[in-house]
Amino acid sequence: MLEIKNLHVDLEDGDKTILKGVDLTVEAGKVHAIMGPNGSGKSTLSYVLSGRDGYEVTGGSATLDGHDLLEMETEERAAAGLFLAFQYPVEIPGVGNMTFLRTALNAQRKARGQDEISAADFLKLVREKARALEIDADMLKRPVNVGFSGGEKKRNEILQMAILEPKMCILDETDSGLDVDAMKLVANGVNALRDAGRGFLVITHYQRLLDHIVPDVVHIMSEGRIIKTGGPELALEVEKNGYADLKAEVA
């Protein structure tokens, strides 16, 4: 589904190279996790895949179902089925959460040649998905993420994911700033979306999220490369020994 080959990325301002040849394939129906220390390039990878400005791809490729992601605009990538749950969801004063969700869903449907969803069907869809994430009517009415707690913002990300039903979901440190209860809620939301046709890439610092969203494959990223790949047990190993040992091992 998602295929990344030898991806090299520089920061546009300055000469700093962040990604130095990332190879990664996420198959449909699988959950891959990327772990790694601060500054290893995990978040950069998620931004480059979703098309954020400020990065320059100097080599390699990234495709979704064979389509070249790097050639597409950010919104085209979304319509093609890519979704990034942000580490820091953006507050947008003056734009209601419902307006935002409906605009996004209809834009994607339009881009895929589908009809816009009716107001009644949309309301029903949002209510159903929001209930599972314990998002109340008030949160839906407020401007996007404005005045939301850290946990509410992350739940709002998962709500968007549930409504947009992307093929490929990238979660960038979705566990950061969450207490245990909020993390369980978010993890349940993600697990409810797991199915044979959907791939996940879960980026995290800590193993604890992976207790709730159990991955099929775990990658360790360091200094812009995947340095080790294994099963869920690899996450436990990191939790026990830290990244230093792993880095020494591959060096």
Added chain:
Amino acid sequence: MAAAPQRTAEGALQIDTLRAPEGGAWVTTAREEALARLRAMGLPQRRDEYWKFTRPDSLTQAEAPRAALFEDAGEPEMFGEMDRLRLVFVDGVFDAEASDDPAMAGLRIERLADVSAQDIHWARDLYGTLEARGQVPVPRPLAALNTAIAEDGVLIHVTGSAGRPVNLVYHHRSETSDAALHHVIRLDAGAELTVLENGPAAARFNKVMEVDVGDGARFHHVRVQGRDHERRAATHIFARLGAESAFKSFTMTANGVMTRNECVIEMTGDDASAHVAGAAMGDGDFHQDDTVFITHDALRCESRQVFKKVLRNGATGVFQGKILVKAGAQKTDGYQISQSLLLDDDSQFLAKPELEIYADDVACSHGSTSGAIDEDALYYLRSRGVPKPIATDLLVLSFLAEAVEEIAEESLRDEITARLAAWLERRRG
């Protein structure tokens, strides 16, 4: 009286030889007094501090610059969904046939041109009076000019609660029309009125609206300036607020090569509230200036100025806003914000926020910012599949929302928001 300053620019209106139109005794007196005021202060000059950001030339020259007529694109009529009383002016002249029957419970509507020949009228105490008071401490010569030469306008005396809004509808039918309208509105104690204004008025338009808001009265004003790209307009609102009264005015400005909107409010009764807001959107040779002066001269009054401008392709926005708190106006609550969203590097926003306070127990704040579209918000919206042009429009509307929120009536808020969205959509290309 000192001789008029010798500072008439070439091509400018010759105010020394200007004659006021004939009328009845009271209106003639008011016009001649206004003419004397105008001659004493002279027309605005480019070097005047108050005209530092806006060139007065096209507003003061003798001949109105030609302005192309707007071609109707078949849009729905402004405020068309509302039950309102329409008073129509064509190039500055009242059109009775196109207007609704002005009879309505709670108020009396008359035409300035009809009553100016009467020897005595309630408007005598108001016509030009609030304008004259508003000339201190800053002169506003174009308003004095208006009082001197305006022959038409509407006089509204509100004695109760007006059952529906009065809608002043302007039409521009001549490419060279030079129109002056002077409206006077008096709200008795406890009265209530909503005035709506819309439509291109003339090639050049000079308008004064004097509003006397009695104790406990409520005045709402929503104005839409648009559909005339080559508009040149100087408008003034002069309002006096009695105790516990409320004044709310919102203006949407789109397009227009030269628009100067002044709003001068004097709060003379305790516990009154004045809100003035504007949302402006300009493209290219757009120049729009909001100049606001609010004087607190009573206890516990609240005032709020909220102005937002979206500027693109070299457009210019100006804001001059002042809160003057006189000695003794304790517990004043004054707030002022002016912000611009610059969609490119060629556009500019010029702002002069001012506070002048002579009381020691007040809460006043002001702020002014200029910025570009928030790139993080844009990326966030796009990452959810919203195409860049639509995402940009959403963010523009969100930027304007704080000003639009100042409109009390929800249906009016929705209509204005829809018009703003339509303006943006037409420019999406």
